[in-house]
Amino acid sequence: MRDSYVSSAGVRAGQGQLTVGVEEEFALADAVTREAALVADAVVEAAGRLAGDGHVVGEMSLAQLETVSGVCSDVRQLRTEVMRLRRCAAHAAQEAGCLLVASGTVLLGDPGPPPLLDKPRDHAIAARFGRLVEQQCTNACHVHVGLPDLTEAVQVANHLRPWMPLLLALTANSPFCGGRDTGHASWRTMLWDRWPTATPPPYLRSVDHYEEVVAALVDSGAAVDPAMLYWSVRPSRHVPTVEVRVADVQPDPEDTVAYALLVRALVAAALTDLREGKPALPVEDTVLRAAMWRAACDGMAGRALTLPLPGPHRSVPVWQLTEALMGHVQGHLRKTGDFDAVRRWLARLRRHGPGAARQRAVYERTERLEDVVDALAVSGPARHDVAPDRKGGAVREDTVQPT
Template identity: 55%
Template sequence: MTPVPAGTPASPAEVTAPPTVGVEEEFVLAARHSRAAVHRAPAVVGAARVRLGAPHVTVEVSQAQVETVSAVCRTAEGLAAEIVRLRSGAAAAAAEYDCLLVPTGTAVLGRPGPPPVVDKARYRAFARRFGPLAHDQGVNACHVHVGVADREEAVRSINHVRGWMPLLLAVTGNSPFSDGTDTGYASWRSVVWGRWPVAGPPPYLHSAAHYERVVGHLVASGAAMDPAMVYWHVRPSPHLPTVEVRVADVLPDPAATTAYALLVRALVGCAVDAVRAGEPAPAVPDLLLRAACWQAARHGTHGTLPATHTHDCAPTSVGRLVEELWKRVEPHLSRYGDDRWVGDWLSEVQRQGPGSARQRRVADQHGGRLQAVVDELAVEPR
């Protein structure tokens, strides 16, 4: 895809500040020699916090995972620099403990999930309540936060975004291998994560009050320990004035992560505009959305998906859906100079496939040797 040339640039006075954007990325730790998942996260996170600052690195439920948390950014250049800073600093901390920091949705080799669970009260309670369901939870996502100050607008905008979740998953699948096996999926992470009772596409939300009622019922049922554990693909953040999109696997490199985050920001911006204009969102059935997300996880960018951003949900090629998404978001991207970043990335995905295709190519080039996949993905420390 080639970005549509922008029109006459607006004067600085005519361009409002871009919405804020932030990124959380989860990584698997792999032993340098075996390349299998290794449980050294508490030590690695401690070292990474010294390098990057305590707010920017955290543990996850599995001791084979590290999560980075970006600063709040507004420009593409600032976001790209922040992602590089966090990845390289976390990789350097991992190297101190003879580990590789690997951006893949599931561990290519070895089993990363609990036990042992990271020693935090929340995670111990998590493991007690859900039992063996927690055992494979060493999966790694990319979460994008986009600033939307008004809670009502944030909730209603989700209705306009939810129909795009299958396509976003298709273009970001980066977890074909798990524990030494080719799963046959583009995003095995999303299948593992989808086992949770509060994961997957959100329902159609009529208002902020409706959202609170639904979440309250889920917590009361025991399906979630608290509102933060309602793990929908897109949701209003439980603790920030943002819309949080959680559907993607962690992406293979900083350029892809930056472009994806900018795409999400533009999509949320379009959704907020639609809410303010009184534009109704398609009331796509929850079961169809879930089925479309499974199809995206299975096949990635190959084949067709239901066009769940429309009322008729007709089967449509992924390539055509990308073109329709581009048409929708390009004005927002161009407004802030983000069109080239996103256009180049989407063009590459259309030519080469998502991260899952890249992983399989590397494996094929090395006679099926999956250690080579880990080496190809591992972040260079600086």
């Protein structure tokens, strides 16, 4: 997929409040058949005119696109930006005769092989990874939190990594793919994990250790360059942020906003622990990977290992570990005024489940995946809702690569 990212302008901690930005990937489906629509080039061009340069970009598949928010400092800005960009992209999709679909995978049809730009890097990726670059229409939600100090960013990633399975369980939104129920809550995760660097990050001892790991992965051929480190949480290579990449794209903008606020609070809590000298828990890589699979398989319906908590690992209901997470971050959520928004989101998840459960509920009622596609379609706007916002822009690297 084409690498896009939040602008570095203003992405920093300021006045005690961390900035946040969101990237959301969406599928395109034909408005009549509900199958994958390979029209991203036209939709991206039209959406870009509405949203502003760099805020809607292409991805690897012609059946998907990505929205890239500007830098936000509070919930009002973030909600406005997420909703504006969704509306811009949905409006452009409608003009092209298709739907903008908020699902981690394509439910119906074949997204096809990727279009490759005629650049050496893109050809190198295709030659090295072969069929891995095919059928790679997976749609995630990436959250950037401003953190300009690389030493702190590396250590914050250590503190966040044990929470990645829980964040995945809360945001799983891809049970169907290619016309079938996959038996997983996040099939996107299973497809994405085929890439050799699409893993939870290792426990990093220092910036030097981080750079050594990056260099070794590139030297091994598992990545053609450092930008191909697809860890579920990582210091960004392009902008001064910590980037959390574990979630499926969310079905509703309020889901996206609340999830991003929760991630920001987790980063704030990690910074507090780091500055107070509290070490991150060195969870074993194999155990963390197993917990990620369990979250991808079960979503919120299963159990979770207590990896972020001191003591021996135990298997508990996902909701029990969620309460522990809220206890860990509630002070930071209250400080920024975000506690109620996140709590309402979690209460909604407890009643209805994450996107995966909601998708299956629609299918159980109608037995038609076309109806599930319709339920996930992003609503189009009135024209005044999609006026470009030129402030706090976004930029992209014009390459074809998974991101």
